[in-house]
Amino acid sequence: MEQAVDDATLDASAVLVPGDTCWRVETADRLSILMENEAYFDALSSALDKARRSVVVLGWQFDPRTRLDPETRAGDRQAEIGHRLRMMVKTRPELDVRLLIWKSPLLIAASQGFYPHKAQTWFRKRMVEFRLDSPGPIGACHHQKVVIIDDEVAFCGGGDISVDRWDSTAHRDADPRRRQPSGVISPPRHETMCVMSGPAAMALGDLARERWFKATWERTVPEPAGSDPWPDGVPVDFERVRVGIARTEPAYGGRIEVRENERLHLAAIRGARKLIYMENQYFTSPVIAAALAERLAEPDGPEIVLVSTGRSPSWFDSMTMDTARAEVLFRLETADVHNRFLAFSPNTRGGERIIVHAKVTIVDDRLLRIGSTNINNRSLGFDTECDVAIAPEDAAGRERIRAYRHQTIGHFIGISGESFAAAEAVTGSTGKAIQESDTGRMTPLGAIQPSMVQRTIAEFQLGDPVSTADAFRPWKRRNRSQRPLPQTS
Template identity: 40%
Template sequence: MAPNEPDSLEAPAALCWRRENATRAGLIVDANAYFEAGRAAMLKARRRIMLIGWDFDARIELTDKRLPGEPRTLGEFVLWLVARNPELEVFLLRWNIGALRTLFRGTTIITLARWMAHKRIHTRLDSASTVGASHHHKIVVIDDCVAFCGGIDMTSNRWDTPAHRDGDPRRVAPDGSSYAPWHDATSILEGPVAAALGELGRQRWQAAGGKALAPVSGGGDCWPEGVDAQFRDISVAICRSRPAVGREAPIREIEATYLALIAGARRHVYAESQYFASRRIAEAVALRLDEPEGPEIAVVNPVTSHGWLEPIAMDTARARLYVALRRLDRYGRFRIFHPHTKQGEPIYVHAKTTIVDDQVLHVGSSNMNNRSLRLDTECDVTIDSRQPGNEGASPQIRALRDSLLAEHLGVEPGAVAAAIDDKGSLIAAIEALRSAGRSLRPYEVPDLLDVEKWLADHQVLDPDGPEEIFEATTGGRLLKRLNRLRRRLRGRGARASKK
């Protein structure tokens, strides 16, 4: 058992904002399923739709299954919904810097103008309140009765299926260009927990300058047709991150939750994250790797980050932390893997999902990097089978973990379950099931240029909080604490060997 292991996600305090019941809940994997579920839920909306996100692209198609007269694109679909229901209002909140992309999206700016001209479609831009921060939520709330919370934005270059087919002709951006395979995930939640996410959405709306909104009462059945619920009548925790705003203290519930999950893991931590660059998470991992009976930790990342600046910052930080952790990993319990298609093309991992010991499912918008935990505004949800009333959730959580690994390994979920049982090890099971083509491949440390090392050490693009936005040249921070921890652990090992 790990030292100071929490009995549940309620200990220590401040691990969540709210804990509410979900009458139904589930994990939706990849944007094809999410776009179809989101469309189906919006078709059931009677009073209010809240779309809260880092980015939206009005040009995307949610599905090729349309009702008579239903428009093809998201932008026209929203206009069509309010036209057919005179009581429906739509509130769209997006990050203000991300909104600048709209200027380069052709007809999107025309659609946005039509939205803004409509008296029942309301749009606001969220500045995230702090210089350098981003509004990173990915939340949709329907009539306060159903909500989606996770990592998928309703924007371009996100659509894909769990098959991640090479050259899939449907994986095409609105401008006609093709893009790489994309893996993502979100949660769907019904009941009081959805109402709580609606409250969070209204708070963010008002903070961005919108008028105060009342909750939606008397909501009907908004659960989308065709979507299976893996969980019923279950307690769900909502956790957030947000920098200090004015006199309001920073919110670091997500960071506390990640650290508690790692500290409390008995057997294994399986994580999918766009980045692995948080020094605090690395320290928590290092402490567990030093234990003779500590858990295995397997992280699924993309081969490289998107853009031209992010790879320098995020990928370099990952390389430095990985090398430091592997030096501490004397029991061989830490791995990073990348998924690839059948023909060997890297699949981009945008999901933010963590599963611990078949007991805890954590999914949301936050990545394992400094920005998500201390600078950006994020929202995650957690289902913990150790919570009273949640005792029956463990088999479903394990099944989801097996399904995610099966998707990446190109095998059936039953094969994953059997391999883990047979090997008694998550990492050994992955290694046994890995193959050429559609599978997971181990991370390889790249050669780092001097400029990349400097950017990583000084956290220029991944600051540890708003106070460090303008302090990038005051000395390296990224590995200082981890290096001190490594020296402390070495000293502990040396003292133990003398006894």
């Protein structure tokens, strides 16, 4: 194993250390960022058309009623992904299609609107191999979102194939294209995926094969088709770029714990010089918070900017994750003696909350990370996760990361990436440029005073285990609040 990275002056590419901060580092011949599921679903649809030998899907959620093209008529069975996969196998007998989806508990499945167990009836003729998979530990989930086609092209990120996940960069209020089979229009949602080809895609295929074996005891082998299922219309952002693949896996049944995602976060935070930019669904990890607070205490440390959902859409997440996030925000606000930390939640033009489901970290515009890992305890040690990270060594690659960061921030504000870049250049600060935007679409996100019940939930991090060792022992992960107790008269 190579030596771990501790020196903050090292180049970002040195953060990708096989056996420490990542599982493997492989080259992607091509890699592109897909912002929003409009881009992901379009690219996936095109790549599926070109599949010749194999399609493998790893998912937290999968709904066979999903229409990759929202312009098709709701209820059109021909447009649904489940029917499409069946027809692909029927018309291409040499094609092997496998789906490995988390076997979610019934209560969680009910909240998703579709029981994954029902998907088995869609594929009951075994034309498509559909399996439900449990990671083992009670309460843990499979959270990886990966699709591999012909071992030539792979998608990885935070997006699920489900009826409530499509949205565009416009995040239009009440967009009829977000209509679910029930008739309900899903709330606006921000997602990020990436697509890659070459050895990096093959490596993600290896990851999927290992998952399939653990779940089914069936061995599969790589079968490159010599094809090029690269999706039409997707411009190449990076060429011949090294890709680090980082995992999270819980300890169970004699298998060792894998915490590569946590170590990658910590190494990147230690190595940051100017800016740490994060988009994430959750922000509750005390370990990550401590690392960020340490950098904020430095006189010349990096600026830290967070974008997350204003309020979680589910009651459970609101009580657990949002409450714990308030404690993390309080800790960082307290540590921010040099005024370098800002957090925001995005809204539509009409003021509706945008659900930030993306899991993106950009450090100094030199390191870009996209995956399924939330910044909470369970994503760093209790669930299964898969992220990819790149650190281009050429100026053009770094400029492309910077342009993407400007693009994603600008789309939240409602301006172009170029306009945000100009504002950032004037202010000299990413956070201040967001603050001084006059569109009103980015709401400051700060610590709120919790009730005693919320404070208890946050201190014991209920619903957010660190590992299998403390899954049902919340007292072992108690993170005492740094807030002073309220005064009583």
